[in-house]
Amino acid sequence: MKKAGLIVAVVAALGAVLFFVAVSRDDDGSGKVEKTRKAPRKALLVQKNAAKNAVKDPRKAPAVKDGALRKRKRGYATADGRMGAGATDGIYRDEQGNAYSAEDQQFFARADKAVENDDVEDVRLLAADIAKSTNRDLREKVIESLGWFGEETLAEMTPFLSDKDEKIAEKAHDEWVTALQSVEDDGLKAGAIELALGALADKSMIEDVANELVGIDELAAIQVIANIMDSGSPASAQVKETYETITGEEWSGVDAAEAWLQENYEIPDAQESVSN
Numbered sequence: 001m002k003k004a005g006l007i008v009a010v011v012a013a014l015g016a017v018l019f020f021v022a023v024s025r026d027d028d029g030s031g032k033v034e035k036t037r038k039a040p041r042k043a044l045l046v047q048k049n050a051a052k053n054a055v056k057d058p059r060k061a062p063a064v065k066d067g068a069l070r071k072r073k074r075g076y077a078t079a080d081g082r083m084g085a086g087a088t089d090g091i092y093r094d095e096q097g098n099a100y101s102a103e104d105q106q107f108f109a110r111a112d113k114a115v116e117n118d119d120v121e122d123v124r125l126l127a128a129d130i131a132k133s134t135n136r137d138l139r140e141k142v143i144e145s146l147g148w149f150g151e152e153t154l155a156e157m158t159p160f161l162s163d164k165d166e167k168i169a170e171k172a173h174d175e176w177v178t179a180l181q182s183v184e185d186d187g188l189k190a191g192a193i194e195l196a197l198g199a200l201a202d203k204s205m206i207e208d209v210a211n212e213l214v215g216i217d218e219l220a221a222i223q224v225i226a227n228i229m230d231s232g233s234p235a236s237a238q239v240k241e242t243y244e245t246i247t248g249e250e251w252s253g254v255d256a257a258e259a260w261l262q263e264n265y266e267i268p269d270a271q272e273s274v275s276n
Contacts, residue, residue: 044219044261047226047254054220055194055227056187059155094137104135111145120149127156136165143168147175151183154192158199161209173205180212190220197228197235210238214245218265221246226254 043050092108093099100108107130114123123145130138143160146153157179160172176196183189189212196209213221225239229251240251247260 041262043258044265045223045226045254045258047230048258054187054217054223055190056185058151058188058192058195061152061154061188100135100138104133104138107133107138108141111141115145115148120152123149124153124156127153127159131159136168139163139165139168140171143172143175147179150179151188154179154183155195158192158196161196161205162200162202169202169205173208177208177212186217186220189216190224194224194227197224197239198231198233201234203234203238206235206238210235210242213239213242217268218246219261219267222257222261225251226257229254 044054046053090109091099092105099105107126110122110126113119114126123142127142127146130142133139139160143157146157146160154176157172157176161169161176163169163172176192180189180192183192193209193212197206200206200209213224222243225243228235228239243249243251243257247257247264249256249260251257
């Protein structure tokens, strides 16, 4: 009986071994252990027909309703923003005390009134009206007003990044970066960066703006890079370097970028639950 029991035990053990070997072999019976592979995911880049764009249009960003919070954070006062004398007679003047033209007086007043009334829509319209104004003081004034509204006016700040006056462009850049840093949504942040990169020509400014892609959501950042590469803009050379910083690989096209994302990018839990 003991021998019979031993034989049964040996046969059972041998069967278990054979079963393990069988399931470990590939289809042709070569004996190679097949690696566990990740299930294929949907395309991530829009160039590969992704269902959703990771980059959001900053011009469609929701408005910030708490104007009082903005004022406390920015510490802006219209009297401080007003150039030259004018607090007593309501006239806007340059540093030499000369009054601006009647048309520009209205623009200066609108810039102050937009801040006083928390009117982001009017400051957006004003920015479009004076973007090409020959009055540098007026352009600077409007940049200050845009900066007070912060992330809500990132798109409207963009043209001033390429202002012909270097000091105005630097001021716009400072306001733009400050506003960008307050954006919590990486998709919106990426959209603002893409908008700026598409408008800039100055190499130094392009480099500064492109560097803002490093550290945000990788999919959003690489989507911007892919878009810029498609556009053939002056920023193309710089975003190639940014891509290498993010991925550790040289840019070699959308297919390679998609492959890198499929291998390395982890969809945030919140996004994955929505997509599923």
